[in-house]
Each structure stands twice: as structure tokens, then as C-alpha cells.
Amino acid sequence: MFVEVKRTWNPVVGCLHECSYCWARIIARRLARMGIKPYADTGFQPSLTHERLKARFREGEFVFVCDMGDLFGEWVPSMWIQSVLDTIRRWPKTTFLLLTKNPGRYLKFELPENAIAGATIESNRDYQLSKAPPQSTRIKAMSRLKHRKMISIEPILDFDLDEFSEAIRRIMPEFVYIGYDNYNCGLPEPEPEKTMRLVERLQEFTEVRLKTIKAVVGSHR
Ligand code: SF4
DSSP, X not given: OOOOOOEEEOXXXXXXXXXXXXXXXXXXXXXXXXXXXXXXXXXXXXXEOGGGGGOOOOTTOEEEEOTTBOTTSTTSXXXXXXXXXXXXXXXXXXXXXXXXXXXXXXXXXXXXXXEEEEEEOOOSSOOOSSSSOOHHHHHHHHHHOOSOEEEEEOSOOOOOHHHHHHHHHXXXXXXXXXXXXXXXXXXXXXXXXXXXXXXXXHTTTSEEEEOOOHHHHOOOO
């Protein structure tokens, strides 16, 4: 099943992971300069907009939750997370995609059936590109989680083919996104041919959704 993300929903924004390649922080600064809330008030500091918990959703919609922050960051009050999960439960015919770099926190909540628990895991190797838990910690947490799952390998970082594909196999995600850095951040990236070998391995057991794969299938978006 392929479901395009048609809508984002940001009741909680802001993030303290400080990834070196963060595009959301740049957008938040731009929106703040334009006077757009909540960024004009809080910048990229974590905040909850109560009004957005009253959003309405359509049957069959696929909604990306909190693409301007990390809802499951350690700094986010549990009450905020619970409020978002309660809202998701009220719309059982809509599918909500959660995405975090701190998936260990998923284990502390009862996730709604209509939510897919996603984690960004850029490689099997632990790179020091942010304050988020290392990739190996995220892999362990996602392996323990019993729920609908997906993995975002974006921006992809150089990896060990056998170790990475087996780690993803243990997680058993419904689908995997793979894409390169779009912002020329100078990341340690794998060659496209190596990435395509990973794609073939993953396709043996899950659906792979390609995003930006450099010269192999297209150009940067
Ligand atoms: S987790 Fe996402 S929003 Fe947070 S700093 Fe990293 S790239 Fe930015």
C-alpha cells in the first residue's frame, strides 16, 4: 500500500535535538521573521498550540504529525503527547504518521491503532550529528516496539550493508523511506550504487519508498 502524505499537522513544534542538517529550524526562523505563530513567540523552542488539537480530519487522509519538531523528544511534557494521541484516537478513519529520533519514548505510551510509529534511523553507524539518541539506541527501541511501524532513512548516511539491512528486518516496518540530504550539508553519504543495494535488500521484506536518490533515479528536489 502506498499512501502519499497529503497533510501535516503541528500541534507541537520545536526541537532540541540540534541535528546539523535540520531544515525545520531554518523554516521556523523564517516564519518567525514573518510574524507567524507560534514561531514568532517561541522560535524553535518546544510549544503546544491548544487550538490545533481541535483540528478536523477526513476519512482516508494520511497525516504527518509534527514535522516541525519531535513530539517524542525527552523535553516534551507527557501531557502534551497524551493530548495529541487522544486527538488521533478521535479520528479512527484517518491514518497518522508519527516520526521521532527518540523512539524509546514510544514504549511509555499506548499508541492509537490508527497511528504508525516512525523513527528516523539514518544508518546503523552511530554518527555524532545531533543530540538525539544514537542510531543504535533507536534501532533497539524500534525492535522492541510492538505496533505499526515505519523507518525513515533520511538523510541517509554511510552504512554497513549487512548490519543495517538486518537491523531494519528485525524492526519489521510496514514501509521505509529512503532519501539523501537535500540541503548540501556535507554529510558522510554512501554512493548511490550502495544505497540501491540496500534498497534491494529491504524490498525482500518491506515496501521501500524512494525519495531523493541522487544520480541513480533522479536529481535533488
Ligand atoms: S529531529 Fe528533526 S526537527 Fe529536530 S533538530 Fe533534528 S532535523 Fe530538526
